[in-house]
Amino acid sequence: MERDKTEKLIFRARNGDADAFVELMEGYKQSMYKTAKAWLMREEDVADAISETILDCFEHLDALKEPRYFGTWLVRILLNNCSNIRKQNQKYGPAAGPEMLERNADLRGSSEEEDNRAFLEYLEPLNEEDRRLMILFYVWGFRTREIGELLHWKEATVKARLQRGREKIKKSFFPLVV
DSSP, rough: OOOHHHHHHHHHHHTTHHHHHHHHHHHHHHHHHHHHHHHHHHHHHHHHHHOOOOOHHHHHHHSSOOOOGGHHHHHHHHHHHHHHHHHHHHHHHOOOOSSOOOGGGGGOOOOHHHHHHHHHOOOOOOOOHHHHHIEEEEEEEOOHHHHHHTOOHHHHHHHHHHHHHHHHHHHHHOOTOO
């Protein structure tokens, strides 16, 4: 979403315009889904993480100091919610299985869902951390320095893991090209 549009929507939402808040969240829903899906395998957990994130954003929008950093603020909230759900799942029940692509019969006709499925399929050969890294880089558009800050890694580590992840995807899906 464009920075100017985001800032205007935040301003309107802070002033009580519920439609502006909904429009703001709609602009990020695809990225939130892909990010949560990389962290959490079960659709129920993904939906919970996104719902919690939207609620947290709504309740704490006034705490956002710089509207231009809304995307970073949103992804931090989402990652925290995903971590909390994972911890809860580990504590109270078995962790989600390794299945990356859960088929949902209600959504099969949706081209948006097909795009999500195709994107997640490309990430399937990667380990969990590398999937997260790819999503932060390619979906959210964070720079390597920003990803390092989010994940508490050195920037050189981020760059190296991105490169290794790309190579692994190439080998898995395009074996004759590599």
